[in-house]
Amino acid sequence: MVYQLYYWPHIQGRGEVVRLTLEAGGAKYIDVARDADSVEAGREKIVEKINEESAARPPFAPPFLIDGDIVVAQAANILFYLGPKLGLAPSSEPDRNFAHQLQLTVTDLLMEVHDTHHPISNALYYEEQKEESVQRASGFIDNRIPKYMNYFEKVLQNNPSHSGWLIGDTMTYVDLSLFQVVQGLRYAFPKGFKKHEKRCLSVLSLNDKVFLDNKVSKYLSSDRRIPFNKSGVFRYYPELDK
Amino acid sequence: MVYQLYYWPHIQGRGEVVRLTLEAGGAKYIDVARDADSVEAGREKIVEKINEESAARPPFAPPFLIDGDIVVAQAANILFYLGPKLGLAPSSEPDRNFAHQLQLTVTDLLMEVHDTHHPISNALYYEEQKEESVQRASGFIDNRIPKYMNYFEKVLQNNPSHSGWLIGDTMTYVDLSLFQVVQGLRYAFPKGFKKHEKRCLSVLSLNDKVFLDNKVSKYLSSDRRIPFNKSGVFRYYPELDK
Known part of the structure; x- marks a missing residue:
């Protein structure tokens, strides 16, 4: 099964905890918006999915994950779903x-x-x-x-x-x-x-x-890891760092 | 089983979604901090529990629920736990x-x-x-x-x-x-x-x-429902309401 992750293609943001888990768990996944021809086209794919009129279980915002028929949204909820499947959750x-x-x-x-x-x-x-x-x-x-x-x-x-x-x-x-x-x-x-x-x-x-x-360090040094930047959750502005 | 709910005794706050579910589900529960002699004593009970040094699964903040040996924190997580037990969750x-x-x-x-x-x-x-x-x-x-x-x-x-x-x-x-x-x-x-x-x-x-x-309307007209006030999540300040 290949997971499809929908998250903004230019930032780590709230999606990074999901990317890290997919990578550390050795999952096969497509980072849908990063797979598009441009950042703009990638964002468009997310927006289209969110705006689908007829979805019975629509997501409110990215990140969301598609696994066959199942759509799971909210980062923590995605991890609750993925963790056990990837051997990255406790057993009890x-x-x-x-x-x-x-x-x-x-x-x-x-x-x-x-x-x-x-x-x-x-x-x-x-x-x-x-x-x-x-x-x-x-x-x-x-x-x-x-x-x-x-x-x-x-x-x-x-x-x-x-x-x-x-x-x-x-x-x-x-x-x-x-x-x-x-x-x-x-x-x-x-x-x-x-x-x-x-x-x-x-x-x-x-x-x-x-x-x-091993898997984490490979991910971090790959170009799949988007560098921290001034659009994500974590931003470096010297005037805020005292 | 009598549930013990730990939440601030003077506000609805983030705990109200839990109180509503306990009430609508007809659960037996003690609202621990409201059961104390004063608001101050009630708050103290919560703080003591949070500061317990040795807890293996400590809560970060109220609300949290104690059910026998189990401590569950974070409102959404409490509801995920309680919902099925009280007949207030979907079945699949x-x-x-x-x-x-x-x-x-x-x-x-x-x-x-x-x-x-x-x-x-x-x-x-x-x-x-x-x-x-x-x-x-x-x-x-x-x-x-x-x-x-x-x-x-x-x-x-x-x-x-x-x-x-x-x-x-x-x-x-x-x-x-x-x-x-x-x-x-x-x-x-x-x-x-x-x-x-x-x-x-x-x-x-x-x-x-x-x-x-029925159960909700009884709760709302009881003194167990704390009125909205200027300490909770929802506050009425005319200057903010445009």
């Missing part, structure tokens, strides 16, 4: 539910990161809401980064199997997502994140473990 | 996953509503970010409310069973959540929401159907 049901709960926390965090550069409106450019972004990013760095990092640190330390992974003793899609968070925070807030690194050593060590995964 | 797996996907869309919407009065920081009062709130709320009313409402309208119209419910032919927890959204938008943005009402008649009719549900 309570652990699977906990993995999903953690993934929803990552979702919240990504939304907050996005709003550091778009606190007023998605319909405006960053430059039109720069002053407000400076304020929002400052609170995010000082209050929210440590709150989230302390939490993931606690989950890692309390994992009964002390494996260095968040749940159980093998890597799951949530580990991949936390890796993406660390990569993104280091890119967007090199100074701001640095201030908290000393207090989240288990998180950093998980980041290193994911980096060493 | 693809429909259950779709229900969850819709619930995650409601989660996103609630986060956006919250940010209309807290665009800069949760750590500041509304009064300290009022000017930015006016801007954010304006974009929310003009762009986001119609986008979400059009989507739910489409889901209702494309439901193959044409039941007036979002999925299948019986009321599920997602219907209850969409009801809560309509109640909240009408409270917080009476003028702003009115502008879009004509184009979401199926959503409004779902709202009316939920209102007529």
